[in-house]
Amino acid sequence: EAQVTQNPRYLITVTGKKLTVTCSQNMNHEYMSWYRQDPGLGLRQIYYSMNVEVTDKGDVPEGYKVSRKEKRNFPLILESPSPNQTSLYFCASKRDRVNTGELFFGEGSRLTVL
Amino acid sequence: KQEVTQIPAALSVPEGENLVLNCSFTDSAIYNLQWFRQDPGKGLTSLLLIQSSQREQTSGRLNASLDKSSGRSTLYIAASQPGDSATYLCAVGYHQEKLVFGKGTKLTVNP
Numbered sequence: 264e265a266q267v268t269q270n271p272r273y274l275i276t277v278t279g280k281k282l283t284v285t286c287s288q289n290m291n292h293e294y295m296s297w298y299r300q301d302p303g304l305g306l307r308q309i310y311y312s313m314n315v316e317v318t319d320k321g322d323v324p325e326g327y328k329v330s331r332k333e334k335r336n337f338p339l340i341l342e343s344p345s346p347n348q349t350s351l352y353f354c355a356s357k358r359d360r361v362n363t364g365e366l367f368f369g370e371g372s373r374l375t376v377l
Numbered sequence: 378k379q380e381v382t383q384i385p386a387a388l389s390v391p392e393g394e395n396l397v398l399n400c401s402f403t404d405s406a407i408y409n410l411q412w413f414r415q416d417p418g419k420g421l422t423s424l425l426l427i428q429s430s431q432r433e434q435t436s437g438r439l440n441a442s443l444d445k446s447s448g449r450s451t452l453y454i455a456a457s458q459p460g461d462s463a464t465y466l467c468a469v470g471y472h473q474e475k476l477v478f479g480k481g482t483k484l485t486v487n488p
Binding site (some may be wrong): 296303306311326355364365370 | 394420
């Protein structure tokens, strides 16, 4: 089954404790992206990647890192989480870099930073 | 600034009614427009994708239209069912992979 898989789905952590949210897709998609969703603000893009070893900042990249060492994986790293990073995070992918393709989303990862 | 607006923010209708959800965008130089459905606590499921050269797309009871010149898209849902209750988001694709989301319309279909 074609899917985007995120882990963990739920996480409660404390300020400053490094964490990684993994994202994996099995559709051989070139493009992958991370979003955060907050009440009243909608979905905002954090980082995206057009291919292996190619990553770019989205609208709200501060406090986050990403890497794309393999085509299928695109982990989101919070080196020193803060309470304002409490949010619902989504990973998404699509077939190619040209902005004409359908975007597929993971189920989301709800993160709480105390 | 590229902005996407969805009105109304919430909509409640009786079962069986036909309804229209609206999406407007400020920058008409779009590549595509995609409608998503989001159930509570879940990810986004793609419903319809309209390329900039197209006027509409249909899937089952759903029909999405696109009018680039006026900066508008509509999602028409025919014969609504309680299972259609969800939040519907539109997202507009621009150059260099930029995707701008609306804040969604929360639809409730009452039995």
